[in-house]
Amino acid sequence: MSVSVLSPTRLLGSVSGLLQVAFLLTLVLLLLKAAQLYLRRQWLLKAVREFPSPPSHWLFGHIQEFQKDQELQQFQKWVEKFPCACPRWMWGSKVILVVYDPDYMKVVLGRSDPKNHGSYRFLAPWIGYGLLLLNGQTWFQHRRMLTPAFHYDILKPYVGLMADSVRMMLDKWEELISQDSHLEISEHISLMTLETIMKCAFSQKDSIQTDRNFFYQNDIIYWLTPDGRWSQRACQLAHQHTDRVIKLRKAHLQEEEELEKIRRKRNLDFLDILLFARMKNGSSLSDKDLRAEVDTFMFEGHDTTASGISWILYALASHPQHQQRCRQEIQSLLGDGASITWDHLDQMPYTTMCIKESLRIYPPVPMVGRELSKPITFPDGRSLPKGV
Known part of the structure; x- marks a missing residue:
């Protein structure tokens, strides 16, 4: 009978050999990645x-050019110095061509390049892949399905x-202003626009503005959880709220009287169009x-609208002469009418x-991103290849 024992020297030699192989493999991979980034x-x-x-x-691109809270001011300097468009290097192998000329924008937006991922x-974790984030054929299918929701006959009663x-x-506001001479309006406007879109697009009957289980603060939705606590996990609560809206509307559609009333309508609300598409073809x-x-339409829709309205009121308050002309125009138009x-x-x-001027100066969505699917040539003759 013989016993073979692995000596410590041979064991250390084996471990050392493995480490050398791992080191060489790592080094080769790093060199390949560096070469890829360089190219x-x-x-x-x-x-x-x-x-x-x-x-x-x-390596760091233009990161040192943009100090904290000074990004817009820095871009304004670039716009004055570099006409039409300017590259911004994010880091060594990442650059974005920032376009700020209307004629340049017409060329880009007149094409069907995909959104920059x-x-x-x-x-995506907030609103999922709806119309805002979708691309290609899936986007066209969803857009075609939802187009009837924007018919004038639907919008008029809204x-x-x-x-x-x-x-x-x-x-x-009248009640609050009697208690304090200052009023933060943006949060109230956010609740108002959310309630509006809930009523118009999702057939919501109750008022969000008076719902004690729901409030909006610092761009975060707060929802009263079943255990009686206020939660501020924005994405999760947004999805919970969406699920609740869909569930309630589904329950209404299961009622024969409500279903028949919906079927008699010539034009359907946004959510009804989505649910009927499901009922006709479950795989659609x-x-x-x-x-x-629903997340995209509800949260992106109300949030951008609230931002636009808030900045419009700010712009008018900053220019009293224009505010007064708007007030006179509306008063002369309404006469004794209430609304x-x-x-x-x-x-x-x-x-x-x-x-429109306020939306130009303070756009709720200040930029859009595209990735070129084919080369592009701008009005002044400058061009970019596919992939930028």
């Missing part, structure tokens, strides 16, 4: 060579519902797709111009 950077430098920009660090993916929600908000819209479209109607909307040219 990518060289390609990008060549791609944007026609567009001048401030000097950038080979890197710029939009951070929204003006009255919007006016009711605004009136409720103004009544609250998954539960995940359904929630993503604005659909027919009034195209009879307010000066107010409309002020709204």
Whole structure:
């Protein structure tokens, strides 16, 4: 009988050999990655060579150019110095061509390039892959399905519902302003726009503005949880709220009287269109797709609208002479009428111009991102290759 014992020397030699192999393999992979990044950077430098920009660090890009809370001011300096567009290096192998010329934008937005995944993916946990984040054929399918929800015959009755929600908000303001000379309006406007879209697009009957189980603060939705605690987990609560809205509407559609009434309607609300698409063809819209479209329409819709309204009021307050002209125009239009109607909307040219100008200066969505699916040539002859 013989016993073979592995000596400590041989054991250490085996471990050392494995470490050497692992080290060499890691080194080779790092060198390959470095070469890949170098070649990518060289390609990008060549791609944007026609567009001048401030000097950038080979690794950190323009990060040192943008101090905290000074990004907009820095961009304004670039806009004045570099016409039409300017490359911004995020890091060594990542560059974005920032376009701020209207004629340039027309060329980009007139094409069907996909959305830039890197710029939009951070929204996915919040609103899912609905119309805002979808691309290609799936986007066209969803858009075609939802187009009837934006028919004028559907939108006209919404003006009255919007006016009711605004009136409720103004009544609250009158009460609050009697207690304090200052009032933070943006949070109230957010609740008002959320209530409006809930009533118009999702057939919600109750008022969000008076719901004690729900409030909005610092751009976060707070919801009273079953254990009686206020939670501020924004994404999770947004999904819970969406699920609740869908569940309630499904329950209504299961009632024969309500279902028949819906079927007799010539035009359907946003959520009814989605649910009927499911009823006609169960495979047309998954539960995940359904929630993503509702999340996108509800939260992106009300939040951007609230931001736009808040900045419009700020802009008017900053320019009293324009505010007074808007007030006079609306007062002369309404006369003794209690509220604005659909027919009034195209009879307010000066107010409309002020709204559009405010949206130009303070856009709720200040940028969109695209990734070129084919080369592009701009009006001044400068061009970019596919992939930028």
